[in-house]
Amino acid sequence: MTDTPVAGKLPGTGATRPGLAATLSRRAQDLLLSDYFVLYLSLAYFIILIPFLPNLSNPANISNILSNMWPLLVVATGQTFVLTVGGIDLSQGSVIGLTSVIAGALLATAASGSVLANAPIWGIIISEEGGLLAGHTGAIWIGIAAMLATAALIGAINGISVAVLNMPPFMVTLVGLIVYGALAIWLTQSENIRPLPESFIQLGKGDIVSVYLGEQDEPRIPRRQIYSFVTYPMLIAVGIAIAASILLSRTVFGRYVYAIGANRRAAEISGVPVRRVIVAVFVISALCAAAGSILYSARLEGGRPTLGEGAFLLDVIGAVVIGGTSLFGGRGRILWTVFGVLFFVLLSNTLNLMNLSSFHIDMVKGGVILGAAMLNVLRERLIRERSR
């Protein structure tokens, strides 16, 4: 008598064969744990919505989604390091505001006394003739260096407070959010500083390659039909993301970050220079915030003390968490953050296209971030189960 194949049994072996449900469950788990899960999710979301939102797939909208992605990606890259090491950096928003003011104060090509006369920097760093560096050779690079140096100092203070003084990252960076934000507002008495030099503005909105699709019917192609393809913000953001990805995944420093995030005590016992790494991580986060500030200040063409306020941190942390970086530390990849930012920007764009109010948009965003955090917990559990 031959063995009749029975569901769940492998013929002749007696071993259990996985059923359909088990196979599907396994596949779903594989998908959930895949590096590309959020990318697949973004693509599925995009395709599903196209019939309902025809403008979603038009080239102008896609170009728009990408342009909104780059500055957020730069800031989120820094946050990825901090979350991976098991911390959180709430001060990124205030670093953006403060460094934006520094850019304005140093680089502005003119300024109005009627607006800034009450600001403590008036007459010292900025005057009717513009910022301290206005008109000087290499002013932009010196200005950017000043922004980055300020950010690095703030990052170091955050890092030392966390690593050496053992203060909770949440509290340290929350205080930083308030203090540096207030400092930015005090320096200009809440006023914005413009105009900035054109070469600086190009960093935030300059096109390198633009495309026009279709035949040219008129001598002058309307500007709205020319789509930005390669831009300076894109190059800056992609460059930072690639460098960060290499640093996190291909270097000893990156392995230290994962080790500390997974178990700080074990990392210390293993000889990992925990304090130095944590300080470096907070410095990286602040530097990324400053780089983001360059892009945001340039696209808005002014130094703005309130830049990075409001729901901005929700966008940054939300994008990183949606990407899959663990809120508990020890797991995170820059590639995931790229996909998280893509999904987050796509989500914002589609909610706008649905003509929802800003309150509904923030509620939906909050719900999605909560869902991502729950998925995060599920992924952690699956990883633990598979590693047994």
Added chain:
Amino acid sequence: MKKLITAGALALASSAAFTGQASAATICFAFQDLETEFWVAGHAAITTTLEEQGHTVIERNANEDANRQLEQVRDCIAQGVDGIIIIPQDGESAVTIVGEAQDNDVPIAVFNRPPSDLSRGIIVVADNETIAEQAVDYLVEKALEDADAGETLQPLILVGDLGDPNAVGRKNGFYNAIEKQADRFETPIEVATEWDAATALSNLEAAVTANPEIDLVFTSSDFLFPTIRSVFEPRGMWKTRDEEGHVVLGGLDGDATACQLIKDGHVDATGVQDLYYEAEAALDAILSAIDAGEYAPNVVIEDPGFALTADSITDSEMDMWGCVLLAEGFLDN
């Protein structure tokens, strides 16, 4: 070429042209928030009129975030809207957003909060300096009537966010009026508000504690009257015109609260922006530009405004948009 259209000239042109022009268009209406009565009423006037004329309105609320507003306007441009009306977060971001729209061949109108550079876009703006001066002239007259001969009085101004040209104009108008009687007034106390009620509350409390003898108060926006009341009332300074110790009080906007307070006797005058005229002018200009295929119309449309005072309210009540809203039960809602 930059054009300056005065209210009189525009009134002639627009009254005929406003109704029924422009084929159905899609208009993006991007506003920074609706935190005061003025913006709520302006929002309603613009959206209702456009929809009644058969146009499609895409609304975007930036929730007081300039970057978000820029992204929203870019979204609108990507959707292929025919025109944009914005209430910007501030004068600086307005310049950037107007440039973004015009560079993409989309006509744009800026409603009431002007860009710091007036050379681009359809800009509908109240003549804040003149309106404030008219209102404060009246306050000065009333304060001096009540004062002893030769007595010097202490004025106080609640200053708006000086990044907003409206706030600068209102402050200048206040000083123009005070300086006409410079020998009768001490140096004015300036209270920074940043257009934020909480900031205004703490700064005004500090100022009044340090200087309890204040004779005249001008707020750069009517939405701060409840804040002033909450500081004055516990100190016994919230009195009507007929009561001893009344502080001469005025503002600017012409909202429903100001209308009620003038009637009650707590407020003496307010400068009025003609909101309905401004909304009509903005819509007329943007729809005309769309019809004419003009991508980058540049024009400044001025609303001359007026001052509504305790003496003129009986005759001119319904000229003020806030009194119209009040009569419709706005404050009850």
